[in-house]
Amino acid sequence: MAKVKGKEVGTGPVNFRSPTVAIRLRWVVLWFCLRALGRGLGYLARHPGIVATTAVGVQCYRLWTTGSAWIVIASVAALGLVLGGWRWLWPDSFAQRVVWRIRGSRRRFMEYRTRWDTTMRALKLTVRMDDRTYVPRIIKVRSSGTVDQVTVRLLPGQILTDYAEQSERLARTFGAEDCRVRSAASLIPSWWPGGTEGWMGRYISWVLPRRTDRLVLWFLTNDPLRAIVAPIPAADPPNLQALDVARREDGLIFRLRLLYTHLLVAGATGAGKGSVLWSIIAALGPGIRSGLVQLWVLDPKGGMELALGRRLFHRFCYGSDPAMDGATDAEYEEAFATLLEDLVVIMRRRQGKLRGLSRLLKPSLDEPFIVLIADELASLTAYVTDPAMKKRIAKAFSLLLSQGRAVGISVVGALQDPRKEVLPFRDLFPTRLALRMSEGEQVKLVLTDGARERGARCDKIPESLPGVGYVTVDGETEPIRVRLSHITDEAIADLVNAYAPDLTGPTDPISVSTLEGAAA
Numbered sequence: 001m002a003k004v005k006g007k008e009v010g011t012g013p014v015n016f017r018s019p020t021v022a023i024r025l026r027w028v029v030l031w032f033c034l035r036a037l038g039r040g041l042g043y044l045a046r047h048p049g050i051v052a053t054t055a056v057g058v059q060c061y062r063l064w065t066t067g068s069a070w071i072v073i074a075s076v077a078a079l080g081l082v083l084g085g086w087r088w089l090w091p092d093s094f095a096q097r098v099v100w101r102i103r104g105s106r107r108r109f110m111e112y113r114t115r116w117d118t119t120m121r122a123l124k125l126t127v128r129m130d131d132r133t134y135v136p137r138i139i140k141v142r143s144s145g146t147v148d149q150v151t152v153r154l155l156p157g158q159i160l161t162d163y164a165e166q167s168e169r170l171a172r173t174f175g176a177e178d179c180r181v182r183s184a185a186s187l188i189p190s191w192w193p194g195g196t197e198g199w200m201g202r203y204i205s206w207v208l209p210r211r212t213d214r215l216v217l218w219f220l221t222n223d224p225l226r227a228i229v230a231p232i233p234a235a236d237p238p239n240l241q242a243l244d245v246a247r248r249e250d251g252l253i254f255r256l257r258l259l260y261t262h263l264l265v266a267g268a269t270g271a272g273k274g275s276v277l278w279s280i281i282a283a284l285g286p287g288i289r290s291g292l293v294q295l296w297v298l299d300p301k302g303g304m305e306l307a308l309g310r311r312l313f314h315r316f317c318y319g320s321d322p323a324m325d326g327a328t329d330a331e332y333e334e335a336f337a338t339l340l341e342d343l344v345v346i347m348r349r350r351q352g353k354l355r356g357l358s359r360l361l362k363p364s365l366d367e368p369f370i371v372l373i374a375d376e377l378a379s380l381t382a383y384v385t386d387p388a389m390k391k392r393i394a395k396a397f398s399l400l401l402s403q404g405r406a407v408g409i410s411v412v413g414a415l416q417d418p419r420k421e422v423l424p425f426r427d428l429f430p431t432r433l434a435l436r437m438s439e440g441e442q443v444k445l446v447l448t449d450g451a452r453e454r455g456a457r458c459d460k461i462p463e464s465l466p467g468v469g470y471v472t473v474d475g476e477t478e479p480i481r482v483r484l485s486h487i488t489d490e491a492i493a494d495l496v497n498a499y500a501p502d503l504t505g506p507t508d509p510i511s512v513s514t515l516e517g518a519a520a
């Protein structure tokens with residue numbers, strides 16, 4: 001008979017069949033006992049932690065009762081120290097390996113154990129074969145306190161979409177606010193040094209490849225993104241491959257990779273695009289001060305969004321510079337084109353320098369990491385009035401997006417309308433962040449095809465949650481829900497005071513009003 005890696009469920013409480021062989025009751029009882037013993041041993045073999053804990057418990061009891069209680073006390077103290085140190089040094093790893101597991105075991109027992117089989121049957125997520133019904137088996141449950149991650153082994157013939165289609169019903173049944181269906185996580189945890197991209201991560205993925213017969217159901221039990229996310233202290237020097245910019249829905253910090261990639265941010269008006277740009281600037285702050293990072297900024301909305309931070313920027317163009325007062329639209333547009341073309345010149349120079357030596361530029365004080373931040377991209381593409389300028393801007397953008405990554409030039413662009421007519425080079429952005437959108441169709445344009453079915457319901461983000469969005473990274477199919485930190489005008493003034501590179505000697509505090517005056 002076919003062997004299926006699922007839990008076998010009888011068709012009813014008792015099966016009545018015509019006996020063809022008479023078996024004595026004692027043999028039947030013996031068979032059931034042996035089978036139960038075999039299953040018990042199999043369970044223990046799959047859960048060595050239970051065996052080890054029991055063995056340690058028995059040993060402690062023996063030591064305690066034989067007058068060696070000090071060994072037990074010293075061992076418990078040493079364990080407490082190790083755990084305390086682990087929590088202090090690597091809080092993310094400690095949370096995921098210890099806290100989430102303990103909480104997950106409790107949630108598995110209290111929530112999922114009792115209702116799982118009936119829910120699977122009711123939602124037709126079971127498989128029938130040879131008169132038997134198989135229910136998908138829960139492999140493990142991890143709970144961050146805000147999200148329960150239930151790892152499930154798929155039955156033969158099942159695909160992720162089968163579960164995605166039932167996600168709303170699953171959420172309702174298990175009392176969650178939402179349910180997202182994700183393919184099984186890589187075996188490399190997010191806190192692993194270098195992440196999945198590092199050499200250690202790549203080696204581990206080669207030895208332990210991703211399990212394709214598993215998926216993870218993310219049950220959102222208590223949304224941590226309802227609360228505003230305070231600015232996250234910036235690392236010094238910044239990790240350009242993992243900038244702390246947002247909080248994830250599982251409560252962890254979302255780390256954005258910016259080096260060697262470009263980021264597209266899309267969202268309806270008031271969705272919080274400004275907070276994405278400012279969170280990135282805040283995370284890059286220490287690098288800006290040291291000269292490792294240069295910001296080139298375009299703010300076609302007359303500097304409304306970004307002028308407060310002008311002292312942090314190496315180049316800043318917002319189309320209405322006091323020096324250009326009274327300038328025409330064409331002159332403003334020319335200023336944007338010139339800035340972009342200047343950056344293309346730097347890109348070409350860096351390419352020439354690296355040619356034959358290396359394929360990737362490692363940012364340094366001599367060759368800093370350049371981030372081109374462009375707010376309201378549509379004003380730089382579709383709404384440019386002068387055809388000649390439109391062509392120059394489009395050409396420079398295409399060159400920077402297609403060739404800039406390797407030489408340490410990344411583009412961060414924000415816009416409201418993600419259609420191809422508005423942003424012809426949309427596909428050149430490997431990393432995408434979609435905030436609140438007015439239509440479900442737009443989600444597909446910004447994120448990957450099918451992202452909405454897998455939970456990225458950007459059109460359902462309420463207006464009361466600015467800064468909440470879904471991010472996808474090239475190569476990853478599932479979007480992650482995050483909320484960017486909220487950087488107020490006062491926080492921006494603090495940022496400028498702390499990180500503006502032109503400050504010399506004692507700090508030269510500037511107030512919001514001074515900056516506003518400067519920007520006016």
Ligand SMILES: Nc1ncnc2c1ncn2[C@@H]1O[C@H](COP(=O)(O)OP(=O)(O)OP(=O)(O)O)[C@@H](O)[C@H]1O
Nearest residue numbers: 228268269270271272273274275466467484485486
């Ligand atoms: N992460 C956040 N947390 C809390 N509030 C936020 C966040 N981001 C933005 N807001 C608030 O939401 C409002 C709109 O934000 P913002 O101006 O950044 O939106 P936007 O997408 O840039 O809009 P527009 O396209 O019209 O410029 C502001 O009042 C801002 O204070």
